Amino acid sequence: MSRVTFTHISKRYADGTQAIVDLSLSVADGELLVLLGPSGCGKSTLLRMLAGLESPSGGEIRIDDMVVNDLDPQQRNIAMVFQNYALYPHMSVRQNLAFPLKMQRLRRRAIEERVRTVAERLSLLELLDKQPKALSGGQRQRVAMGRALVREPKVFLMDEPLSNLDAELRLQIRQDIARLQRDTGITTLYVTHDQVEAMTLGQRILVLKHGVVQQLGSAHELYARPANTFVAGFIGSPGMNIFETPVRRDERGYAVEIADRSLSLRDSGYTDEDLTPLVGKTVQAGVRPEALRLVTSNGEGVPGFVVTLSGVERLGHEVIVHFPAINRAGDSQAAHSVRLAYQDTLQIGDDVSLSLEVKDLYLFDPSGNALHRGDR
Amino acid sequence: MHRKRLWNVLDYLLLSATAMLFIAPVLFMVAGSLKPDARVLSEMDSLRAVLPAEIDWQNYRDVFARIPFGRYLWNSALINGLIVGLGLIVNALAAYALARLSWRGRTVILAGVLALLIIPFEAIAVPLFYQLSALGWRNDYLVQVFPFVANPLAIYLFYSFFLGLPRELEEAARVDGAGILRAFFVIVIPNAKPVFATVAIVTFLLYWGMYLWPLLMTVDDGVRPLPLAIATFYTLPPVQWGDILAFGVMMVLPVLVIFIAFQPWFVRGVATTGIK
Numbered sequence: 313m314s315r316v317t318f319t320h321i322s323k324r325y326a327d328g329t330q331a332i333v334d335l336s337l338s339v340a341d342g343e344l345l346v347l348l349g350p351s352g353c354g355k356s357t358l359l360r361m362l363a364g365l366e367s368p369s370g371g372e373i374r375i376d377d378m379v380v381n382d383l384d385p386q387q388r389n390i391a392m393v394f395q396n397y398a399l400y401p402h403m404s405v406r407q408n409l410a411f412p413l414k415m416q417r418l419r420r421r422a423i424e425e426r427v428r429t430v431a432e433r434l435s436l437l438e439l440l441d442k443q444p445k446a447l448s449g450g451q452r453q454r455v456a457m458g459r460a461l462v463r464e465p466k467v468f469l470m471d472e473p474l475s476n477l478d479a480e481l482r483l484q485i486r487q488d489i490a491r492l493q494r495d496t497g498i499t500t501l502y503v504t505h506d507q508v509e510a511m512t513l514g515q516r517i518l519v520l521k522h523g524v525v526q527q528l529g530s531a532h533e534l535y536a537r538p539a540n541t542f543v544a545g546f547i548g549s550p551g552m553n554i555f556e557t558p559v560r561r562d563e564r565g566y567a568v569e570i571a572d573r574s575l576s577l578r579d580s581g582y583t584d585e586d587l588t589p590l591v592g593k594t595v596q597a598g599v600r601p602e603a604l605r606l607v608t609s610n611g612e613g614v615p616g617f618v619v620t621l622s623g624v625e626r627l628g629h630e631v632i633v634h635f636p637a638i639n640r641a642g643d644s645q646a647a648h649s650v651r652l653a654y655q656d657t658l659q660i661g662d663d664v665s666l667s668l669e670v671k672d673l674y675l676f677d678p679s680g681n682a683l684h685r686g687d688r
Numbered sequence: 689m690h691r692k693r694l695w696n697v698l699d700y701l702l703l704s705a706t707a708m709l710f711i712a713p714v715l716f717m718v719a720g721s722l723k724p725d726a727r728v729l730s731e732m733d734s735l736r737a738v739l740p741a742e743i744d745w746q747n748y749r750d751v752f753a754r755i756p757f758g759r760y761l762w763n764s765a766l767i768n769g770l771i772v773g774l775g776l777i778v779n780a781l782a783a784y785a786l787a788r789l790s791w792r793g794r795t796v797i798l799a800g801v802l803a804l805l806i807i808p809f810e811a812i813a814v815p816l817f818y819q820l821s822a823l824g825w826r827n828d829y830l831v832q833v834f835p836f837v838a839n840p841l842a843i844y845l846f847y848s849f850f851l852g853l854p855r856e857l858e859e860a861a862r863v864d865g866a867g868i869l870r871a872f873f874v875i876v877i878p879n880a881k882p883v884f885a886t887v888a889i890v891t892f893l894l895y896w897g898m899y900l901w902p903l904l905m906t907v908d909d910g911v912r913p914l915p916l917a918i919a920t921f922y923t924l925p926p927v928q929w930g931d932i933l934a935f936g937v938m939m940v941l942p943v944l945v946i947f948i949a950f951q952p953w954f955v956r957g958v959a960t961t962g963i964k
Contacts, residue, residue, distance in 0.1 A: 392860065415864055415865030415866050
């Protein structure tokens with residue numbers, strides 16, 4: 313049972329790439345922490361530094377109270393599941409599972425016993441004498457998990473362990489991993505770029521971008537109180553819609569503009585103190601796709617703004633519609649989206665009127681950091 | 689239809705003729721070794737050159753009578769065995785360090801190894817002769833083995849194969865508790881059999897026929913390899929072609945046996961080396 317602490321860790325590769333920038337993080341004993349971010353954000357680098365496969369350029373890594381910076385991987389008592397599983401191709405499943413124990417010079421009897429226990433737990437008993445190449449993707453994944461578990465390591469590292477599996481299997485193994493982690497209580501760091509995986513697995517989630525921590529918190533915190541526009545856009549599927557808008561002040565109070573419609577901020581929950589410094593500046597306003605509503609022709613709902621649909625995705629229980637980005641100067645998100653209850657009348661090219669309630673609005677300062685609001 | 693068959697026949701005739709061109713010397717060697725000396729050259733211009741009328745083992749008996757063939761064969765086998773065996777270990781380790789470990793000067797050394805590929809041995813034979821003579825290494829096995837253990841071609845073949853192995857295998861082994869050397873021997877080598885077979889055969893072929901170096905460095909028959917022995921047949925009158933050809937057959941045979949033994953691996957090795 314172990315705590316993991318990163319203190320002011322940085323990593324710069326020989327080619328000058330800065331993979332991790334001054335990162336400090338503490339993972340509690342028995343916690344499952346998910347490292348989440350787009351590819352190249354440094355999440356795998358962080359994991360590999362903890363495993364001893366890369367060495368940090370600066371800072372300190374501790375497992376419990378021991379600084380492990382200068383320890384070789386084999387001295388750290390860490391187990392890792394690789395994205396491509398890295399099963400030893402020339403060994404049977406039994407030999408693969410036994411390998412970490414052999415390295416520990418356990419007695420043959422003890423090895424056999426432990427291999428059997430793990431194989432039973434992961435339903436690998438019938439596969440013990442097969443070679444890795446004779447296994448299916450899901451079976452290989454289970455063997456890789458077994459090889460990591462067999463040793464009862466201090467820390468468990470998983471580098472995108474589900475990304476090579478099909479969707480159905482991914483869902484099932486995701487639950488298996490959560491259960492195994494709960495049962496064993498082994499401190500686990502789990503890397504993924506899939507936010508659904510992160511939200512369902514992680515007790516806490518660390519969002520990384522370009523090697524910089526964006527936010528650390530529970531799934532709900534990331535969703536309800538994103539620290540900046542990156543987290544807002546990354547969490548949720550689809551992510552938050554972000555509009556660029558000036559903040560104005562007139563005799564009726566503060567207001568922003570979305571699609572040429574003025575929206576009063578009176579009931580937004582943001583205080584005058586928050587808003588005053590932003591008057592005359594361009595800020596970013598965010599709305600979750602599920603907070604936008606369709607204004608029906610009989611006039612129900614708050615008067616909204618009219619958009620032309622550029623995409624319609626029917627998902628059975630709901631519809632996601634897209635419309636071209638508005639109020640935004642050159643950004644990666646080419647379209648905004650709205651999440652609606654299922655209906656089969658909407659078509660691409662339809663003009664629809666959308667409305668939103670001002671309390672669902674998120675405001676971010678010009679550099680993209682969230683404005684704090686007392687009620688969230 | 690008729691035309692097509694005619695072309696097929698012509699194709700095969702042409703291919704057979706070309707094949708004959710290359711096989712003929714080998715057939716000539718085998719056939720010549722099996723007939724009396726006098727007939728070897730006199731039957732050169734007839735079909736009898738490659739098809740002996742009767743089989744006569746006298747030339748083979750002559751070879752054993754005129755020189756200590758067994759001793760030469762043992763010398764050659766020992767020298768080549770050591771070059772190949774030690775070479776596999778040394779070159780594989782060197783290539784692994786170049787392919788996987790990060791250390792200062794790695795790229796320079798790698799470039800140096802590649803540059804060495806194009807230097808012919810004859811160019812360095814004389815300086816090497818002086819260098820090793822100064823060390824007092826002459827006329828023994830060591831001087832025939834030592835300079836050839838490290839081999840840039842072998843390093844290059846190993847290097848490109850190791851680059852193609854998934855790095856995660858070694859990383860998994862490291863995390864599972866193996867040190868660098870342990871991971872190399874337990875995980876890398878078992879997954880690199882094709883390249884080991886390739887390097888073994890390539891280096892064996894390279895040095896089995898080596899002539900210049902042992903000629904420079906040795907004087908005693910006790911340590912000399914086969915290629916020097918065959919020379920005595922040319923310099924020791926009378927020159928008997930049947931004996932020379934019989935010697936040739938016996939010298940080629942071991943290579944053939946080894947090649948056939950390793951052939952399945954060898955082919956796989958050539959196919960995978962450098963591509964991935």
